[in-house]
Amino acid sequence: MTGNIAIGPDAQINHALSVLRNGTAEGGIGNETRLLPGVVLRADPELKAGGRYTSPEGRLLDLDVTTAGAGSWLALHLSLGGGEYAPGSFVGFACRVAAPEPITVQPCLRSGTEDGFVDRFYNKHILAMPEEASHLDALPLQNQPDLPLHAPWRELILFLPTHSFRWSLHDLRVFVI
Amino acid sequence: MTLTLAIPTHNDTECLRRLLAQARDLSIFDRVVVVDDASDTPVTREEVCPDGAWPGDSLTILRHEACRGPGVARNRALEHVDTDHLLFFDADDQLTPDLAALAHRLRGREFDFCLFRHADSRRNHWGGQGQMPLDEAHWRRAGVQVGELGSVSPDQAAALAETANYPWNKIYRTGFLRKHGIRCSETLVHEDIELHWMSFRHGRDVLVSDRVGAFHFVAAGGQRLTNRRGEERLAVFGPLDRLFNTLAADAPGKLADAFLRFVSGLFDWIRGNIDPGLLARFDGAARDFLLTHVDEPRFARITRTDPVLARRIVFQMERGRT
Structure with a gap:
């Protein structure tokens, strides 16, 4: 992974995504599939998740997931690092997605705490359909007392279906403003 | 894979200049063949390629003294293609960066032609982006709306053949067209129907990609052949x-x-x-x-x-x- 000289709370994840976007990769899917440092696909072991992922040139990720069990979660975790967010910040993202069979993806901002983490879900689900669609959402930190401005680590998590599915994440850009 | 961009043009110097600059930036084309179908002012290298981006025989400009239509022009361009693959393109449409990624992906692949998605300017007016709804329906029916690159089965080919008969949404293997004598009709309009259907008729190794490789501009009115x-x-x-x-x-x-x-x-x-x-x-x-x-x-x-x-x-x- 090449170095990143950009600064800012969204710099590291956008750098990781650009590495994924500009390169190519493929491999099998398991309980924990590390795509890049800070970009991990995690599945509930009960799901018995399998399948393949590919990262085509100019795109982020094509997932072909199979499940053989009944589990509770399967999600793409994107590390946002840690640190202080200014009051009134927005943590948002824009993406382009598609899926042969319509699926919904639930985005969430996870913030580390001393005794675990807190999740804050975005209002809108990402709807992926056969025709590519774009999605934009931002989570305001104003008036969110349960969402810490300071956290040792944060993740943007995209919760995926817990059944077999195909999903193409053509692009994703994260912003903290 | 070596690739030629084959362009018929008629009184469209400005768009042609833009397209050639785009093609240079994508860095996937080895040659460009332009067939000037009797433009009022003949197309010249200096005018459409002022920065010298296509030097020497990387750019061939042919001319018809009488307007014979884009089908004849494409056929003439095909005769001058000396790369193993080609893309027909219209001067008033635009290439996209995704086409470069697709061309890279096709390197080393055996195929007769690869059909790719496009975006249509009419969709933008409705607040969307992509192909026209009927074309999307055919892609959906074929089950190929999602997928960076895949092979097309005969059943899928029958569904995809019903899409609009554009010549510029397929990267062709030159030998495939020549082996089967596949050409455009030499009519002024509807010249692409034979090229399109004969390609599906003879194609054995057909690929399809959901990458949007072209932006197609449709303007109502005017003198364009579409409006004849x-x-x-x-x-x-x-x-x-x-x-x-x-x-x-x-x-x-x-x-x-x-x-x-x-x-x-x-x-x-x-x-x-x-x-x-x-x-x-x-x-x-x-x-x-x-x-x-x-x-x-x-x-x-x-x-x-x-x-x-x-x-x-x-x-x-x-x-x-x-």
């Missing part, structure tokens, strides 16, 4: 007859029926885009076409497999009688 409403529309029956005879003889199954479905839709499109004074002649010719090619066994099969098409054929036959 005269007698040239009636010339469509020559290519249609040839095609149906070939498809019915060589590929009597789904592809021939798909072609009939396409033709039936094309008849309705032409009726909406032809001078009213020509409607009676057009309807009569359409009736003759259907009576000639839809024999009883075929019609019986269509009534079972596609009753909507059967009803349309009956309607179009009746319309031509009045």
Whole structure:
């Protein structure tokens, strides 16, 4: 992974995504599939998740997931690092997605705490359909007392279906403003 | 993979200059062949390539002294292609960065042609992006709307063949076109129908990609060939007859029926885009076409497999009688 000289709370994840976007990769899917440092696909072991992922040139990720069990979660975790967010910040993202069979993806901002983490879900689900669609959402930190401005680590998590599915994440850009 | 960009053009220097600059930036084309179809002012290298981005024989400019249409121009360009693959393109459309990624992906792959998605300017006016809804429906029916690169089965090919017959959404293997003598019709309009359907007829290794490789501009009005409403529309029956005879003889199954479905839709499109004074002649010719090619066994099969098409054929036959 090449170095990143950009600064800012969204710099590291956008750098990781650009590495994924500009390169190519493929491999099998398991309980924990590390795509890049800070970009991990995690599945509930009960799901018995399998399948393949590919990262085509100019795109982020094509997932072909199979499940053989009944589990509770399967999600793409994107590390946002840690640190202080200014009051009134927005943590948002824009993406382009598609899926042969319509699926919904639930985005969430996870913030580390001393005794675990807190999740804050975005209002809108990402709807992926056969025709590519774009999605934009931002989570305001104003008036969110349960969402810490300071956290040792944060993740943007995209919760995926817990059944077999195909999903193409053509692009994703994260912003903290 | 070596790749030629083949462009017919007529009085469109500004767009051609833009396209050549785009093609240079993508860095996937080894050669460009421009066929100037009798522009009022002949196309010159200095005018369309002022920065010298396509030096020497990387850019070939050919000229017709009389306007013969884009089909003749594409055929002439094909004769001058010396790379193993080519992309026909129109001067007023635009290439996209995704096309470069697709071209990289195709390196080392064996294929006859690769169909890719495009974006249509008419969709933007509706607040969307992508192909026209009918084309999206055909892609959906074929089950290929999502997927960076995949092979096309014969059933999928029959569905995809019904998409708009554009020449610029396929990267062709030059040897494939030459081996089967696949060319454009030499009519002023509807010149791409034969190229499109004969490609699906003969294609054995057909690939499809959901990458958007072209942005297609459609402007209502003006002098573009798409907007012609005269007698040239009636010339469509020559290519249609040839095609149906070939498809019915060589590929009597789904592809021939798909072609009939396409033709039936094309008849309705032409009726909406032809001078009213020509409607009676057009309807009569359409009736003759259907009576000639839809024999009883075929019609019986269509009534079972596609009753909507059967009803349309009956309607179009009746319309031509009045």
